[in-house]
Amino acid sequence: MRTVDPDSVVLTAALSACSHAGLVREGLRILYGMREAYGVEPTIEHYGCAVDLLGRAGRLSEAFELIARMPMEPDVVLWGSLLVACRVHRNIEMGERVAKEMLKLDPEHAGAHVFLFNVYASAGEWGRAEHVRGSMWDRRVKKPPGSSLIELGGCVHRFVAGDASHPLMVRIEVMMEEINRIVRLRGHSPRTEGVVNFDVEEEEKERNLSWHSEKLALAFGLINTERGAIIRIVKNLRVCEDCHTVMKIVSEAFDRVLVVRDRNRFHHFKDGSCSCKDYW
Incomplete structure (x- = not known):
């Protein structure tokens, strides 16, 4: 029977499946081996799945380092995936860094602003929280009504x-x-x-x-x-x-x-x- 090598889309699906199943080792093996094994260059979508994979496992520092080592510039979606992990695992310090990276790419990103506001408000740092809210006001950033x-x-x-x-x-x-x-x-x-x-x-x-x-x-x-x-x-x-x-x-x-x-x-x-x- 003739075998068909997986293409970029199939590998994205496989990485996503590893992420939801908690198969960290298998997922990273796919990411780092797809070029040699299948001749497929990792794309930002593949790296996004790997960031989600590490984030779900609570390995936030590794996820941050993976983003830093990528051969392409990260986008807001990629940082947003790590921000979700920071929120779930209550890593406020890294979440603050990630939110600021998101705002560098998209100064009007409502989710990043709200995350920073909540971080400062929860810590009782009302001055910094007010600064974030003032920035949202100046930039006319509004969280759409639910x-x-x-x-x-x-x-x-x-x-x-x-x-x-x-x-x-x-x-x-x-x-x-x-x-x-x-x-x-x-x-x-x-x-x-x-x-x-x-x-x-x-x-x-x-x-x-x-x-x-x-x-x-x-x-x-x-x-x-x-x-x-x-x-x-x-x-x-x-x-x-x-x-x-x-x-x-x-x-x-x-x-x-x-x-x-x-x-x-x-x-x-x-x-x-x-x-x-x-x-x-």
């Missing part, structure tokens, strides 16, 4: 963060209170560090979290479905950590399967866990 779509009964309903205009908002608020009650009973405390406004009280930050668009869509889905149903939600931004945790709890407590497509990937919540394994 919006989520949910389809039920052949109709698509759109929810925007903080918007109370939906006809069923009274019932949605009641369900939100029930969700909050259940997640607190299960030991979850709202994670307010991702709420950018540091000039509001903690209670107000918690309310802001409750009004995230995916939570409004989730509450709407719960009041319109029975146990065992599948609720599908599409969001324009990355699902925040608090909403992600709440959805895991809700999937088990309310016996629903939640399929959420955010800006990064699909999340499949079932029985208290998510298919992304808390890395997105």
